Amino acid sequence: MSAIHIALLGYGTVGKGVYQTVQSHQKKLQALLGKEVKIVGILVKNINKHTKPDEDVLLTDDFEKIITLDQLDVVIDAIVGTDPCFTYLQQAIKRGCHVITANKEMFAHHGGQLKQLASENGVSLGFEATVAGGIPVIQTIKQLLNVNNVDKVQGILNGTSNFILTKMREENLPFASALKLAQEKGYAEADPTNDVDGYDAFYKAVILSELAFGEAPNWDESIREGIRGITPEQVEIFSSLGFRFKHVASIERTVSGIQCTVKPVLVNVQHPFYHVEGVQNAVSIDGDIVGNISLQGPGAGMLPTASAVIEDLAHINRKNLPEAFPKQKPEGNDASTLSFWAIGGDVNASILPTPIEVIDRIHPNVLIVRAPEETKYAIHLPNVHAYQILGDVAFRGAVLN
Amino acid sequence: MSAIHIALLGYGTVGKGVYQTVQSHQKKLQALLGKEVKIVGILVKNINKHTKPDEDVLLTDDFEKIITLDQLDVVIDAIVGTDPCFTYLQQAIKRGCHVITANKEMFAHHGGQLKQLASENGVSLGFEATVAGGIPVIQTIKQLLNVNNVDKVQGILNGTSNFILTKMREENLPFASALKLAQEKGYAEADPTNDVDGYDAFYKAVILSELAFGEAPNWDESIREGIRGITPEQVEIFSSLGFRFKHVASIERTVSGIQCTVKPVLVNVQHPFYHVEGVQNAVSIDGDIVGNISLQGPGAGMLPTASAVIEDLAHINRKNLPEAFPKQKPEGNDASTLSFWAIGGDVNASILPTPIEVIDRIHPNVLIVRAPEETKYAIHLPNVHAYQILGDVAFRGAVLN
Numbered sequence: 001m002s003a004i005h006i007a008l009l010g011y012g013t014v015g016k017g018v019y020q021t022v023q024s025h026q027k028k029l030q031a032l033l034g035k036e037v038k039i040v041g042i043l044v045k046n047i048n049k050h051t052k053p054d055e056d057v058l059l060t061d062d063f064e065k066i067i068t069l070d071q072l073d074v075v076i077d078a079i080v081g082t083d084p085c086f087t088y089l090q091q092a093i094k095r096g097c098h099v100i101t102a103n104k105e106m107f108a109h110h111g112g113q114l115k116q117l118a119s120e121n122g123v124s125l126g127f128e129a130t131v132a133g134g135i136p137v138i139q140t141i142k143q144l145l146n147v148n149n150v151d152k153v154q155g156i157l158n159g160t161s162n163f164i165l166t167k168m169r170e171e172n173l174p175f176a177s178a179l180k181l182a183q184e185k186g187y188a189e190a191d192p193t194n195d196v197d198g199y200d201a202f203y204k205a206v207i208l209s210e211l212a213f214g215e216a217p218n219w220d221e222s223i224r225e226g227i228r229g230i231t232p233e234q235v236e237i238f239s240s241l242g243f244r245f246k247h248v249a250s251i252e253r254t255v256s257g258i259q260c261t262v263k264p265v266l267v268n269v270q271h272p273f274y275h276v277e278g279v280q281n282a283v284s285i286d287g288d289i290v291g292n293i294s295l296q297g298p299g300a301g302m303l304p305t306a307s308a309v310i311e312d313l314a315h316i317n318r319k320n321l322p323e324a325f326p327k328q329k330p331e332g333n334d335a336s337t338l339s340f341w342a343i344g345g346d347v348n349a350s351i352l353p354t355p356i357e358v359i360d361r362i363h364p365n366v367l368i369v370r371a372p373e374e375t376k377y378a379i380h381l382p383n384v385h386a387y388q389i390l391g392d393v394a395f396r397g398a399v400l401n
Numbered sequence: 402m403s404a405i406h407i408a409l410l411g412y413g414t415v416g417k418g419v420y421q422t423v424q425s426h427q428k429k430l431q432a433l434l435g436k437e438v439k440i441v442g443i444l445v446k447n448i449n450k451h452t453k454p455d456e457d458v459l460l461t462d463d464f465e466k467i468i469t470l471d472q473l474d475v476v477i478d479a480i481v482g483t484d485p486c487f488t489y490l491q492q493a494i495k496r497g498c499h500v501i502t503a504n505k506e507m508f509a510h511h512g513g514q515l516k517q518l519a520s521e522n523g524v525s526l527g528f529e530a531t532v533a534g535g536i537p538v539i540q541t542i543k544q545l546l547n548v549n550n551v552d553k554v555q556g557i558l559n560g561t562s563n564f565i566l567t568k569m570r571e572e573n574l575p576f577a578s579a580l581k582l583a584q585e586k587g588y589a590e591a592d593p594t595n596d597v598d599g600y601d602a603f604y605k606a607v608i609l610s611e612l613a614f615g616e617a618p619n620w621d622e623s624i625r626e627g628i629r630g631i632t633p634e635q636v637e638i639f640s641s642l643g644f645r646f647k648h649v650a651s652i653e654r655t656v657s658g659i660q661c662t663v664k665p666v667l668v669n670v671q672h673p674f675y676h677v678e679g680v681q682n683a684v685s686i687d688g689d690i691v692g693n694i695s696l697q698g699p700g701a702g703m704l705p706t707a708s709a710v711i712e713d714l715a716h717i718n719r720k721n722l723p724e725a726f727p728k729q730k731p732e733g734n735d736a737s738t739l740s741f742w743a744i745g746g747d748v749n750a751s752i753l754p755t756p757i758e759v760i761d762r763i764h765p766n767v768l769i770v771r772a773p774e775e776t777k778y779a780i781h782l783p784n785v786h787a788y789q790i791l792g793d794v795a796f797r798g799a800v801l802n
Contacts, residue, residue: 021690025548031725032547134691136545143544144537146433146715147426148708272697275676289422290535290708293698296673297691307549307691314547314722321715324432 004033005071006313007041007097009063009088010079011050014102014129015042017306018076019053025310032314041066043079043088067091074316076309077101086110093117093125098316100309102129108203111210124320126312131204132157132281134304135297136311141211141285146321148287150212152252154390157204159279159299160188160195161227161247165264166277169235169244175228187279197226198247198262205249205260213253214325217260223373225263234344234385238266241362243342246273248390261373264387266342271391338400340393343367345384360395368395405434406472407714408442408498410464410489411480412451415503415530416443418707419477420454426711433715442467444480444489468492475717477710478502487511494518494526499717501710503530509604512611525721527713532605533558533682535705536698537712542612542686547722549688551613553653555791558605560680560700561589561596562628562648566665567678570636570645576629588680598627599648599663606650606661614654615726618661624774626664635745635786639667642763644743647674649791662774665788667743672792739801741794744768746785761796769796 006022008015022029022037029037041058043066044050052059060066063084066075075092077099079085085106089099090113099118101107107114107130118125128138132155141150156162160182167178179196182188194200202224210216227247235245243266252259267274272294276282281299286292298304340359343352344366352358356371368389407423409416423430423438430438442459444467445451453460461467464485467476476493478500480486486507490500491514500519502508508515508531519526529539533556542551557563561583568579580597583589595601603625611617628648636646644667653660668675673695677683682700687693699705741760744753745767753759757772769790 021548025690028548028550028725032722034723134688135694136541139545140537140541144540144712147422147429147711149429269676272676275670275673287535287708289426289711290705291699291702293536293696295694295696297694301692304691307688310548310690311545318722319719321433321719322435324429 003036003038003071004073004316005038005040005069006074006076007043007066007069007072007092008039009043009066009075009077009085011042011044011059012078013302014305014309015076015078017302018078018309021303021306021310029310029314033317037313040071041069063088063091067095072097074098074100074313076313077103077106078309079103080105082106082109086114089114090117093121093123096121096123098124098126100126100129100312100316102305102309104130104200104203104207108206111207112216124316124318126309126315127207128312129305129308130207131155132283132295133159133297133299133301134307135281135283135295135299136308137208137283137285137295138211139311140295141208142320145285145287145290146324148289150285150287152250152286153205153208153212153283154248154250154273155201155204155208155283156246156273156276156281157201157249157283157299158195158198158247159281160192161198161201162276162281163187163279164196165227165230165245165247168230168232169239172232172236174232175230196228198224198249201247201249201262202260205251205262208249209251209258209260212251213258214323215258217251217258222260223263224261227264229385230264237344237363237365238342238387241366242268243389244268244274245387246276246390248273259373266387266389267391268389268393270393273390338370338372340389340395340400341369341371341386342389343369343384343386345381347381347384351381359398362395370398370400404437404439404472405474405717406439406441406470407475407477408444408467408470408473408493409440410444410467410476410478410486412443412445412460413479414703415706415710416477416479418703419479419710422704422707422711430711430715434718438714441472442470464489464492468496473498475499475501475714477714478504478507479710480504481506483507483510487515490515491518494522494524497522497524499525499527501527501530501713501717503706503710505531505601505604505608509607512608513617525717525719527710527716528608529713530706530709531608532556533684533696534560534698534700534702535708536682536684536696536700537709538609538684538686538696539612540712540716541696542609543721546686546688546691547725549690551686551688553651553687554606554609554613554684555649555651555674556602556605556609556684557647557674557677557682558602558650558684558700559596559599559648560682561593562599562602563677563682564588564680565597566628566631566646566648569631569633570640573633573637575633576631597629599625599650602648602650602663603661606652606663609650610652610659610661613652614659615724616659618652618659623661624664625662628665630786631665638745638764638766639743639788642767643669644790645669645675646788647677647791649674660774667788667790668792669790669794671794674791739771739773741790741796741801742770742772742787743790744770744785744787747783748785760799763796771799771801
């Protein structure tokens, strides 16, 4: 029986998970692909830190040795950072290899170019593992919502920041202590910037935008805000009012283009994200026929991420449906610009800028206002914070339209 | 440009939704399928009750006129009941038409035969709309979880019974009043048997079982239990203990075969179904690589169901991956047979049959026991009820293994 020859770039948690799963699910892969599936080469940074999982596998720190292997059909990318990963994958595609990547930072920057190159070379390009780990959100949008126009995608896309917010609320901890807990559990890195400041979630939002809308948001006009500014006092007040903090990435097609934000928001018990706790991820998709559907599951981890990679592997010989993005922007007013915000701290209505409509004071320190996205950035007052409230909520009979 | 010619069987809510969506999303369908999509015939029961949506469409109560149309490529089934629907679809497949069905009762009974016939005739057979309306659960299992072995699927698959349970709890209503409310809102039929006694959910479970495991459960050995027996007193006691009733369909591969149950169960706040309220549906899937993922969305309604049908339509020319069900049954003990149960009513431990292990009394009227599925049916005591508790729960340090 002929075989499919695979090279694995990176042999950390994800790489090892992929290696294991190819072994454990070999029979199923053979049934699906009609051939034996063999990992023939593994690229690592430091060859002394790793042991070959099998005598026949080439373990090397030299990409040239990987890309010049006699037989090579698929390259699976399980490394981090934009370079040299992007260069490696370009070379692989030009050689005629199918490529599967779990590298969100690289793919957010260069996904468009890689898709183009893969199409020119007639190979497939799988990237399910770049967003929300084991939740098949990429393929749901790509393969299952073809006729629906996707209007909006929102997600809890970073398990680390969600874990921190959960612990801050459950155990009444300040951010620094909850972060330390996440680091002890191995959920957060020594430098947590990527997770807690929203870079990781932003990369994922960019990937979702290119997939759902056929174009990336404007990076400079996007809002990316982390969770470091949230205090135990804020958590306590908003909990007592029925709200939870969630760090939500949102992409939306509006009349003025694609709006992309990553920021902490407030949700109440009616919102599907209210119950998404700890390292779980969730994605909510608005389709213009189906309405809203949401997906929840493990956003990271060895096997969930390997699952996403391996399911992409099953599809390498499959022709995708043509892409059919809606050509026009949505019509009508930009409904997304008005939303409810909770303005907290030392605040009184008279000091707020004029486009802000005050709706209610729901707590001595919290005003509810109806205002556009820009509001928050118009408020430069000491000791004042502003959080958007997501979902269908009404205050004093006020609703959004 | 050549066209894809479609006949629609049935012109009720779902049929009308499909007709509308074909018009509203014509451009996208053309981009995906490369041809114009035309509904050329509509079969109705009583021709006097309907108006042609377009002059060129054949509106008829005679299936012979539909199946002998000069040009016919796809038959979409939006009627109810097993017969004569099954006969119609067999004829359509034999003529070489692709078939898409929203008819769960028919498909639960004859899905296997239709799949076989479609395969012999080289046509596609879409049935996304038979389970959970707009939630793409069929295609998620069929197209996105190919390498994963699906071990268990659980779902809130009937919006009507979930609405009734939600109202019983929220407004402290007896079953009959909540049912009346559902009927007034158009969620329940005059004869609600199909929904509240679990037939509808059972049909869907059968369809999921054939899809995920390659075989149907044994209909006679399956458990199908409705929600009529739940009283406001039970709802109140279990609510006060942190539990909610949910009407859950479950299919699981065990060493002794496929277990299929539809019954009211109790879940606590940790369980993903706790928050699934009103007419929403939800499905939880356990894959052996990815772990648990869950999907939530509208389980019925004109446009969500039309969405499922129309997305199937986009796939008619697409080759599926080969089916690769695991050949062996899972190994080891049948872990599914032991679970926690809440035994309520006039109950004391001494009168329970011996395989039941009593764990705790959490309320004057509620004993928690650890016992096999058969337990419930071993208890034939007046004024005693037994409900399984789903999810990861522990009582007095007792856990399940």
